[in-house]
Each structure stands twice: as C-alpha cells, then as structure tokens.
Amino acid sequence: MDSEVVFKQEFEINGGDFVNAGESASKLKNILKEIGIDTDIIRRLAIAAYEAEVNVVTYARHGIMRILIYPEKILLTVEDEGQGIKDIDLAMQPGYSTATDEIREMGFGAGLGLPNMKKNADIFNISSTVDKGTKLEITMNLNDKNVRD
Amino acid sequence: MKLKEIIKCLNLNCKVLCEDPNLDIDIEFAIASDLMSDILATAKPGELLLTGLVHNSVIRTCEITGINAVIFVRNKKPPDETIKLAKNCKIPVLLTDLTMFETCGILFSKGLKGIHIERAD
Numbered sequence: 001m002d003s004e005v006v007f008k009q010e011f012e013i014n015g016g017d018f019v020n021a022g023e024s025a026s027k028l029k030n031i032l033k034e035i036g037i038d039t040d041i042i043r044r045l046a047i048a049a050y051e052a053e054v055n056v057v058t059y060a061r062h063g064i065m066r067i068l069i070y071p072e073k074i075l076l077t078v079e080d081e082g083q084g085i086k087d088i089d090l091a092m093q094p095g096y097s098t099a100t101d102e103i104r105e106m107g108f109g110a111g112l113g114l115p116n117m118k119k120n121a122d123i124f125n126i127s128s129t130v131d132k133g134t135k136l137e138i139t140m141n142l143n144d145k146n147v148r149d
Numbered sequence: 150m151k152l153k154e155i156i157k158c159l160n161l162n163c164k165v166l167c168e169d170p171n172l173d174i175d176i177e178f179a180i181a182s183d184l185m186s187d188i189l190a191t192a193k194p195g196e197l198l199l200t201g202l203v204h205n206s207v208i209r210t211c212e213i214t215g216i217n218a219v220i221f222v223r224n225k226k227p228p229d230e231t232i233k234l235a236k237n238c239k240i241p242v243l244l245t246d247l248t249m250f251e252t253c254g255i256l257f258s259k260g261l262k263g264i265h266i267e268r269a270d
C-alpha cells in the first residue's frame with residue numbers, strides 16, 4: 001500500500017569536504033521546520049542525518065541524501081559511493097571506529113554515529129558492499145497532525 | 150539563568166565574540182565536552198555548551214541538537230568562519246580564558262545544572 005509522496009528533496013555530499021560537513025543536515029532541518037513537522041521528530045531526524053553526512057564526508061567519495069515525506073512517514077536515505085563496510089555488526093558496535101586524525105580533530109571518531117542513528121530512528125536499515133558503497137534508510141513515523149495541508 | 154548573568158558569573162574572564170548576540174536567552178542546563186559524537190548522543194535542546202574545540206563542527210552540532218549558546222574555554226579563539234557560521238545560525242558564542250574545569254565549577258556553583266544521563270541497563 002504505497003501512499004503519495006508529499007515532498008521530496010535531494011542533497012549532494014562530497015567526500016573529504018570537512019568544512020561544509022553538516023550543511024545538508026542543516027538545510028534538511030530548516031525544510032522540516034517550515035513544513036511544520038513535530039519538533040522532536042525534526043531533532044531526531046536532523047541528528048541522524050548529520051551523523052550520516054559526517055560519515056559520508058569521512059569514509060566515502062560522494063553521497064546523496066534524499067528526503068521523502070509521505071502523509072504517514074518521513075523516509076531519509078543516504079547512499080554513497082566509497083569503500084563500503086565489511087562487517088556491519090562490528091561497525092554498529094558503540095566504540096568501533098576507523099576514524100582518521102582529520103575527523104578526530106573535528107570532535108568525531110568515537111564510534112557512536114551509527115548506534116546514535118539507530119537510537120533516533122523509528123526504523124533503521126543499513127546495507128553495504130565493500131568497494132562500492134553504503135546505503136542507509138531511516139524512517140520516522142508521523143501521525144497525520146504532523147503535516148500541515 | 151540568563152546568558153548575560155552567566156557572563157557576569159565569569160567576571161572579566163569572558164568575552165562575547167559575535168555581534169548583536171541575544172544575551173537574554175534563558176539557560177538552565179550545560180554540557181561540557183570536546184567530543185561532538187558524545188554531544189550528538191546526549192545533548193538536550195536549550196543547553197549551553199562549554200568546549201575547547203574550535204571548528205565549524207561545533208556550531209553545526211549546536212544547530213542540529215538545539216544547543217542555545219557556546220563558551221569556548223582556555224582562550225581558544227575559533228576562526229572567523231566559525232564565528233560567521235554561529236552568527237548565521239543565531240547562536241551566541243563567547244570566549245573565556247578560564248579552563249574547562251574552572252568554568253564548569255563556577256557555573257555549577259551558581260546553579261547551572263547538568264543533564265543526568267539515564268543508564269540504558
């Protein structure tokens with residue numbers, strides 16, 4: 001039972017662009033605010049989007065963040081081209097990190113990003129192919145009061 | 150506590166880095182960390198952040214988590230682009246030459262609270 005997409009937007013993320021990391025998540029947050037989504041949902045989704053964006057900047061060459069808003073849910077996907085993740089169970093463990101010095105200097109690299117995305121999402125899916133890339137899917141459930149007509 | 154009262158608590162050791170900051174915002178809780186990963190996992194909206202890290206990522210983290218204001222400790226001045234980003238995000242940024250420990254101690258003694266993190270188990 002597929003319902004209609006109410007709103008759709010894409011953001012490009014460039015690997016290695018540490019100065020602008022977070023811009024897409026910030027734009028996403030402002031869009032959701034304008035639409036009038038519940039503030040708690042915005043906050044949880046913005047945190048997950050930011051963590052995902054920083055991971056693409058750190059570990060991948062290029063990525064696309066997509067937001068799809070349906071009457072009953074928001075779907076955020078982040079798909080990248082890059083090294084991929086060999087052992088997803090290991091990567092999901094709090095504290096596991098292969099972070100570089102550059103990202104550590106920005107205050108990242110504690111191995112908490114993926115667990116934090118999972119914590120904030122209503123549904124969290126991750127799949128990855130080594131040397132190809134990684135895809136994240138984050139779903140937030142809405143009840144109809146969340147989307148203004 | 151209002152941000153301007155927080156500045157007063159830190160006496161002459163605190164400088165406002167941005168133009169036209171809103172010093173009337175109310176702050177009840179503070180978080181002190183140099184680790185953005187931790188802040189993203191634990192921060193609550195409306196908090197004050199005390200940090201020794203000076204990078205755009207600090208302001209982005211505040212914007213995303215809803216942190217209301219930042220004090221950079223031990224006189225580490227952020228680059229101009231970071232101050233500019235803070236201005237665009239309407240997040241007041243301050244600088245103190247006190248250490249992280251001293252800043253926390255003073256503000257805690259004046260009644261600013263920390264957020265108690267509930268244990269998962």
Ligand SMILES: Nc1ncnc2c1ncn2[C@@H]1O[C@H](COP(=O)(O)OP(=O)(O)OP(=O)(O)O)[C@@H](O)[C@H]1O
Nearest residue numbers: 055059084091097098108109110111112113114186
């Ligand atoms: N998009 C990705 N492409 C390739 N590897 C990734 C990707 N995202 C995560 N990883 C791998 O999974 C590990 C754990 O990621 P996670 O986001 O949980 O922690 P981190 O990025 O190391 O640190 P933090 O997110 O706390 O700053 C990373 O160190 C990296 O090895």
Ligand SMILES: [Mg+2]
Nearest residue numbers: 051055113114
């Ligand atoms: Mg990460």
